[in-house]
Amino acid sequence: MRFLISSLILLLVGCGSYSAKMGFTEADSMALTVSNPYFFDTNTDYVYKAKIKVFNNDLGGILIIKKTAPAAHRIVFTTELGNTIFDFSIIDNEFKVNRVLKEIDRKILLNILEKDFKSLLHEQAEITKNYTDGHSTISAATIYGKPHFYTFKETQLERITRVGGQKEKVVFLFSEISNNIAKHIQINHKNLRFQIELKAFE
Template identity: 45%
Template sequence: MRFLLISIYFILVSCGSYPKNQNFHLVSSASKNIVNPYFSDESIDYVYKTSIDIYNNSFGGLLIIKKVDKQEHRIAFTTEMGNKLFDFSFNGDSFKVNYILDELNKKILINMLNKDFKVLITENLHVSNSFTEDNNRIFESTINNKKYYYYFNKNQLTQVVRANNGKEKVAFLFLEISDNIAEQISIKHNNIKLEINLKSITQ
């Protein structure tokens, strides 16, 4: 009986919410909106030297992100010689694969890239809860029915975390930020071996 009670206790603790597990302090549950400023300027071609590591495979090249309309972005990944690896279009809630290399044409990978890039380019987000932690203000939002936590430090977006069952599943880190451009971006998955690293070469 004692073992059963201890097991139930640890199950309940492990299934706590992400804010609770991170010791966040609830500030307000009132609805509001926040803005992700990255990749929001239609006049800029955002170009990043990029590596994508998936399981035992590694792909390197240039990632180009272009906002082509109010609700539309185009994202292409090429080798440094200009050979296309994939080309995606995002328009509102729709996602289209314009082209993808056969070696990358795996449903699970396409789904992950769709979700990851959707987070990068989604500008206006509805907030369901807000919290504080040290010097951070954290806002809880939802994209494609998944919960994301947006970390702001001094009104600057520095991190996004997707969480499920109280655990961090994917972390997005934005570093060396200037004029709403993150010079370095890191996306790391904790449940699968997928990591994306970007270094800006935008002029």
């Protein structure tokens, strides 16, 4: 119990320190939850041309994301010839590796991909605080035990930032948005060479 209380205090202090460091000021808001609408529709196959930079390797191909149930997504990354690089499922927050290419079947890589896709596909989270930077609304939330900051321009989600130790760890950028589909998505890690870029097929 003492460890839990200490962890919560450290988490709150870390979130507050990051917001102050970024020049955010607290904002009044009635919103209790924050939503990511980009992979919400079970009737849509979200298909992207993907480039993934993994340390010293560059992978290219097609990434397909499908919401298969209210709390489930399937993520499949293939070469343009159709060979599977990885095939994951997230069901009720549980991450399952259905298939993965031997060359990237490494625990560290799978852990990074798990965290990234869980953050990318997490649909709704409880807001802990709301901020503004003078131009955008920023909502702080904790998902999977990590602080995340959701940045909105008006009502459109443009950015998710995962924070650790008062610093940005991973930044998710959404652009070219139409009908709740982000046609361009970038996932940039700040402390290691790991990037994902997604461009929707028209």
